[in-house]
Amino acid sequence: MNDPTNKAIGKPLDRVDGRLKVTGAARYAAEFPLKNMAHAVLVQSAIAKGRITNIDTSAAQKSPGVLAVITHLNAPKLASPQSGGGDSSGGDAQVTAANAQSGESGSAGGENPFEKPVPVLQSDQINFYGQHIGVVVAETLEQARHAATLLRVTYREERPATVMAANLANAYKPQSLLIPLKPDTQRGDIQGGLKAADVQVDHTYTTPNEHHQPMEAHATTAVWDGGQLTLYDSSQNVNGVQKTVANTLRIPPENIRVIASFVGGGFGSKYPVRGHTILAAIAAQQVKRPVKLVVTREQMFTSVGFRSHSSQRIRLGAKKDGKLTAISHEIHTQTSVFEEFIEHVGVATPMLYDTQNLLVTHRGVRLNLPTPTIMRAPGESPGMFAFESAMDELAYALKLDPIELRLRNEPERDLEKGLPWSSRSLVESFRQGAKSFGWERRNPEPRSMRDGRYLIGMGTATATYPTNRMPSSAKVRLLADGSAQVYLAATDIGTGTYTMLTQIAADALGIPTERVRVEIGDTKMPRTPGSGGSWGAASYGSAVQSACVAVRAKILGMARLDPRSPLKGLSNVGMDIREGRIFSKRDSSRGETYQEILARNNLKVTEAEVESTPDEAAKKYSMHAFGAQFAQVRVDPDLGMVRVTRFLGTYGAGRILNPKTARSQMIGGIIMGIGMALHEETVVDDRYGHFVNHNLGEYHVPVHADIPAIEAFFVKENDPHVNPLGIKGVGEIGIVGVAAAVANAVYHATGKRIRDLPITPDKLL
Amino acid sequence: MKLRIKRRRFGQLMIASTLVTAIANFPQRTFAQKKLLSPTPPSSMEASSVPVKLRVNGAEHALEIDPRVTLLDALRERIGLTGTKKGCDHGQCGACTVLVDGRRINSCLTLAVMQEGAAITTIEGLAQGDKLHPMQAAFIKHDGFQCGYCTPGQICSAVGLLNEGHAKTDDEVRELMSGNICRCGAYPNIVNAIQEARSQQT
Numbered sequence: 001m002n003d004p005t006n007k008a009i010g011k012p013l014d015r016v017d018g019r020l021k022v023t024g025a026a027r028y029a030a031e032f033p034l035k036n037m038a039h040a041v042l043v044q045s046a047i048a049k050g051r052i053t054n055i056d057t058s059a060a061q062k063s064p065g066v067l068a069v070i071t072h073l074n075a076p077k078l079a080s081p082q083s084g085g086g087d088s089s090g091g092d093a094q095v096t097a098a099n100a101q102s103g104e105s106g107s108a109g110g111e112n113p114f115e116k117p118v119p120v121l122q123s124d125q126i127n128f129y130g131q132h133i134g135v136v137v138a139e140t141l142e143q144a145r146h147a148a149t150l151l152r153v154t155y156r157e158e159r160p161a162t163v164m165a166a167n168l169a170n171a172y173k174p175q176s177l178l179i180p181l182k183p184d185t186q187r188g189d190i191q192g193g194l195k196a197a198d199v200q201v202d203h204t205y206t207t208p209n210e211h212h213q214p215m216e217a218h219a220t221t222a223v224w225d226g227g228q229l230t231l232y233d234s235s236q237n238v239n240g241v242q243k244t245v246a247n248t249l250r251i252p253p254e255n256i257r258v259i260a261s262f263v264g265g266g267f268g269s270k271y272p273v274r275g276h277t278i279l280a281a282i283a284a285q286q287v288k289r290p291v292k293l294v295v296t297r298e299q300m301f302t303s304v305g306f307r308s309h310s311s312q313r314i315r316l317g318a319k320k321d322g323k324l325t326a327i328s329h330e331i332h333t334q335t336s337v338f339e340e341f342i343e344h345v346g347v348a349t350p351m352l353y354d355t356q357n358l359l360v361t362h363r364g365v366r367l368n369l370p371t372p373t374i375m376r377a378p379g380e381s382p383g384m385f386a387f388e389s390a391m392d393e394l395a396y397a398l399k400l401d402p403i404e405l406r407l408r409n410e411p412e413r414d415l416e417k418g419l420p421w422s423s424r425s426l427v428e429s430f431r432q433g434a435k436s437f438g439w440e441r442r443n444p445e446p447r448s449m450r451d452g453r454y455l456i457g458m459g460t461a462t463a464t465y466p467t468n469r470m471p472s473s474a475k476v477r478l479l480a481d482g483s484a485q486v487y488l489a490a491t492d493i494g495t496g497t498y499t500m501l502t503q504i505a506a507d508a509l510g511i512p513t514e515r516v517r518v519e520i521g522d523t524k525m526p527r528t529p530g531s532g533g534s535w536g537a538a539s540y541g542s543a544v545q546s547a548c549v550a551v552r553a554k555i556l557g558m559a560r561l562d563p564r565s566p567l568k569g570l571s572n573v574g575m576d577i578r579e580g581r582i583f584s585k586r587d588s589s590r591g592e593t594y595q596e597i598l599a600r601n602n603l604k605v606t607e608a609e610v611e612s613t614p615d616e617a618a619k620k621y622s623m624h625a626f627g628a629q630f631a632q633v634r635v636d637p638d639l640g641m642v643r644v645t646r647f648l649g650t651y652g653a654g655r656i657l658n659p660k661t662a663r664s665q666m667i668g669g670i671i672m673g674i675g676m677a678l679h680e681e682t683v684v685d686d687r688y689g690h691f692v693n694h695n696l697g698e699y700h701v702p703v704h705a706d707i708p709a710i711e712a713f714f715v716k717e718n719d720p721h722v723n724p725l726g727i728k729g730v731g732e733i734g735i736v737g738v739a740a741a742v743a744n745a746v747y748h749a750t751g752k753r754i755r756d757l758p759i760t761p762d763k764l765l
Numbered sequence: 766m767k768l769r770i771k772r773r774r775f776g777q778l779m780i781a782s783t784l785v786t787a788i789a790n791f792p793q794r795t796f797a798q799k800k801l802l803s804p805t806p807p808s809s810m811e812a813s814s815v816p817v818k819l820r821v822n823g824a825e826h827a828l829e830i831d832p833r834v835t836l837l838d839a840l841r842e843r844i845g846l847t848g849t850k851k852g853c854d855h856g857q858c859g860a861c862t863v864l865v866d867g868r869r870i871n872s873c874l875t876l877a878v879m880q881e882g883a884a885i886t887t888i889e890g891l892a893q894g895d896k897l898h899p900m901q902a903a904f905i906k907h908d909g910f911q912c913g914y915c916t917p918g919q920i921c922s923a924v925g926l927l928n929e930g931h932a933k934t935d936d937e938v939r940e941l942m943s944g945n946i947c948r949c950g951a952y953p954n955i956v957n958a959i960q961e962a963r964s965q966q967t
């Protein structure tokens with residue numbers, strides 16, 4: 001009775017929300033039909049630094065259908081992050097709560113950075129191009145959109161700092177990063193280690209500004225009913241929205257309900273609360289009607305965060321046999337002038353390979369751009385591009401196979417934390433991945449492999465992502481008809497939350513998946529963390545599992561003590577459940593169903609709500625998923641065009657709850673990684689500080705034609721330490737190392753090492 | 766394919782030209798942010814709405830709408846068919862794809878008043894009662910989506926693609942589906958779903 005029967009877990013169940021999604025019935029934040037809805041449109045600054053000297057709203061006010069024009073001149077006073085409830089001292093608008101790594105359990109200071117107030121329209125100060133300076137509310141979207149163009153704004157403009165490379169002299173050492181990693185990490189003697197090396201590499205790599213751009217633009221529908229506020233919000237973190245909005249508007253969180261039944265992607269941008277959500281709430285209050293506010297695709301570039309440009313100098317030293325003697329990773333990234341988010345780009349470096357001598361440093365540069373934020377595998381994603389490119393360079397310098405180089409530096413334990421691995425399948429991932437990819441067919445000589453006039457290259461890189469788990473609660477109700485309902489605040493941003501929780505509940509209760517209904521995305525339900533940090537499955541799953549166990553125990557308790565029950569007197573271990581029927585292990589004819597037990601006890605429902613917290617024992621291990629990425633590219637030697645023609649990822653990520661949806665997550669991560677490698681770059685106009693290519697025509701995310709057949713599989717990994725279900729999480733590892741694998745393949749194909757992403761044709765010609 | 770190369774190369778040229786542009790001076794200029802295309806149209810013109818009849822999924826909808834309303838916004842905001850998605854409002858993502866007289870179009874790029882008399886099919890109109898359209902069923906089977914936001918557009922586009930009848934190989938499907946962006950990255954599964962639906966068709 002202790003183990004779930006495991007009938008559903010591990011099966012490639014089709015998404016339980018699939019039907020709603022393919023028929024258009026799934027409702028996203030801007031799709032709840034409400035009577036008397038008004039429409040809001042954002043107005044944003046046209047300068048990057050300075051002050052608003054005047055806003056003339058008269059024409060907009062008079063425009064047909066306009067209900068309200070809100071600017072800093074008439075916006076309500078909001079709490080600021082500094083005061084937590086007072087004056088926003090000059091600093092101002094748009095202070096998103098972005099500056100925290102997805103609320104990781106260890107984040108310092110006690111105060112959750114994702115719950116800090118988000119003041120908007122609080123002063124005349126402009127800190128970046130595209131800052132919200134107003135919102136126009138009208139009867140229809142067309143009327144609001146037109147009126148928004150009628151605002152006459154006058155600025156006193158100052159020269160902005162917008163490009164990191166030009167401002168490196170002002171780089172500073174941040175107080176802290178957003179996860180429990182210090183800005184500087186040092187181990188052993190880096191200079192000594194480099195001196196002791198037979199071979200060294202020393203290069204600087206850069207990654208550009210990148211934007212999440214989920215297909216559903218951020219949107220909020222706000223409805224007031226007296227003092228009660230309901231927000232339909234495209235959010236990865238409904239409890240975070242509830243708290244943040246409460247703190248900003250200074251109302252009790254109990255007065256706020258946040259609903260996010262379906263979320264059209266997020267990738268980090270929808271974790272923190274953004275200014276537009278606050279503006280929707282304010283606007284609805286002012287016009288006393290429901291208000292819908294959808295951020296436009298152009299506004300998405302300045303309104304919801306992005307991944308910072310990074311510049312990373314890597315120095316590696318190794319003995320002739322490949323043993324690393326030193327790893328140095330010095331990182332510069334940018335933050336905004338009004339708040340701090342310094343991405344933990346070097347997070348994976350200290351633990352990845354076996355070396356005694358290590359240095360990792362993070363420095364920040366303040367620019368008049370929006371504050372960067374977490375984006376799929378924050379830290380690992382840019383950091384591992386640089387580090388794993390450098391490892392490939394080292395392999396070539398040593399004339400060693402790149403996989404062999406990694407195997408020779410496989411650490412026995414996490415040298416930074418001084419802890420054993422809960423499990424680590426890097427070697428196994430490389431072994432199985434190389435075999436299935438056909439790595440042995442690779443001639444290591446650059447430019448040696450061809451297909452007609454095309455150059456062919458193969459490259460590989462390591463992937464890794466930490467295993468996280470957060471406190472989470474869940475409620476499970478078993479009904480008289482033998483079906484179950486599962487409730488928790490959690491979100492499904494495409495990650496398969498609905499489906500995998502259905503599987504977990506089905507197994508824990510011993511009923512078929514069709515008898516389970518999961519409801520999530522609502523603060524009315526038990527509190528959970530948001531979807532981020534790849535902790536959804538482990539956190540939500542553990543809570544649902546415990547709640548199911550509690551419900552089952554209640555029902556079995558009733559039966560065991562009931563003289564009318566055939567199960568009377570049996571112990572927990574003496575029973576088994578299948579298809580909702582509980583029976584004696586010794587004599588399966590002796591048993592009865594949930595329905596029978598509930599009916600006899602005159603119960604319509606039995607329920608349990610639990611809060612599940614991470615196990616202390618887990619702290620005794622270093623817990624990460626690992627994997628190996630393999631890319632094959634085809635390069636046109638005349639045009640410099642790179643196509644990824646084949647990609648394979650192999651991962652050890654603990655127990656896989658649903659191989660179908662988990663594989664999709666990995667493929668999705670790989671595709672975003674291919675975008676990072678070849679296409680994605682947001683270009684800043686250094687005169688005005690605006691993102692030049694702020695649309696999907698010019699910010700190139702991968703499209704169908706860019707993506708070949710992709711393979712992804714998991715090596716078998718049984719990790720008893722991470723959490724009772726053995727889950728490591730699969731949301732982010734898929735993207736890690738992909739850009740490096742592609743860049744390494746491009747080097748193999750062309751003999752040209754591209755150290756600045758994205759790898760565009762001009763860099764190869 | 767050729768078009769795509771051009772688009773990308775054009776982007777690079779633009780980027781290059783931005784970088785070589787001289788840095789401007791900022792002696793604390795004061796200037797006004799205003800609409801580039803003034804003058805304001807007379808308010809009577811904006812306030813006026815026009816009658817339009819739209820035939821969506823076989824049902825007729827008589828609307829009185831602002832002539833600026835796109836087909837996409839008419840579907841979502843006026844008729845209440847929110848299955849058709851808005852991803853960019855600029856013809857750059859395909860989330861708003863619907864079928865008009867059997868052909869796939871971006872509904873954000875056409876005004877509702879231009880579609881009077883046309884037979885419009887949205888994602889809500891593909892299933893026959895409880896029975897899913899084979900393309901919808903194939904998307905579920907092959908996990909051709911994650912967040913589901915691009916999905917109605919992908920499915921309508923895929924149905925339109927099969928109507929066009931010229932996509933056979935995987936590469937052709939990829940090329941001709943490239944107007945439909947999926948940021949979740951479900952592309953390989955979408956291609957498999959389309960190929961299965963195509964094979965069932967013949």
Ligand code: FES
Pocket residue numbers: 850851852853854855856857858859860861862871872873874
């Ligand atoms: S919304 Fe129409 S193409 Fe993007």
Ligand code: FES
Pocket residue numbers: 215264265494909910911912913914915916946947948949950951
């Ligand atoms: S499924 Fe999320 S964008 Fe395609």
